[in-house]
Amino acid sequence: MNIRSIVLLCLFLLFPLASHALEITGLRIESKEQGEHVSLRLTSKVNYKIFKVDNPPPRIVVDVPLAHWKGTPALPKDYRGRLIKKMRFGFHDTKTNRLVFELYADAKLDNIRLIGSSGAGAYWLEFDLMTHSSAHSRSLSSESTLTKAPEKPMIVIDAGHGGQDPGTSGYNGSMEKQLTLRYARNLQDALLKTGRYRVTLTRSDDRYLLLRERVKRARQAKGELFISLHADSAPTRTARGLSVYTISAKASDKEAEALAAKENKADVIGGMDLSDASKDVANILIDLAERETRAKSTQFADLAVKNLGREVKLLSNTHRFAGFAVLKAPDIPSVLIEVGFLTSPREEHLLQSQTYQGKVVRGIVKAIDSYFGKHKK
């Protein structure tokens, strides 16, 4: 037996040992624009299979050779993502361990790869999950998305303000832009949990967005309902209560008009006032679409007032009409909800509490269920 054969023999003997010694030493999930990036840290290079199972619930399956999971196999404790509902890790057969990610809703699986080196002492098995709206806008020839079963209604949630535009400041310093994002995320979670809706956020982090851009995102996502979340302000500390707005050519009262002027100002902050750009393309079709959309918006606003009224204090004369630019998608029923007054110290405190947030979210989910006729499901 020459040296070469001995080396080969040793390699053969070592190989099974090496594969048994495979360890999964970490799972990391990062939020990305319109999706999540998942990476699994491994101690050696492996053969793997990653695929999607479409029949409900949608799942991502990762098959790897038998491996020891260091610690407890679980989603990262700080996981705040929107896509993965739960995960499990176990045996698929005598040679394979299977990791399954159960998703809230269908997502696109993309960018599967194994990177790393023995020199680095670690490998990363990675993939991206993308929500359908992003998969949609990224691939122009996504025929497969057209052949799917009737899709769940797409709800677009718009967290007001963001980035350089903080919105209203609370009596005790809370910022509207942070509050609206928190409510938007909670509402998104609650809607996804019902399994009845798809959800897109116009922003999922602290970024500045033109009002026009928010509407554009809602239309790209093919939203069927647009909900813009805001927190109110008033010159007096005593003004309190939630209110719901829909669009009108003419604001219904002076307060509503002043509020619309304040919220719309955000469109000018970026340097250009684009709020009137759509007037150039106004025609009879848009007008007709707007009429129908306005009727639907009003219908949803009434349901929102009814359902939220059971949960929290409402501002008197709660359903109001104002010329908010963010409500101007001609084809998507849209409402703007001022969840309460940050300028009231008492309400600011309430707005920050889990209980109040839960009530607002519950009220909106019930209104959405009624609107789409799903309350008896």
Ligand SMILES: [Zn+2]
């Ligand atoms: Zn606002």
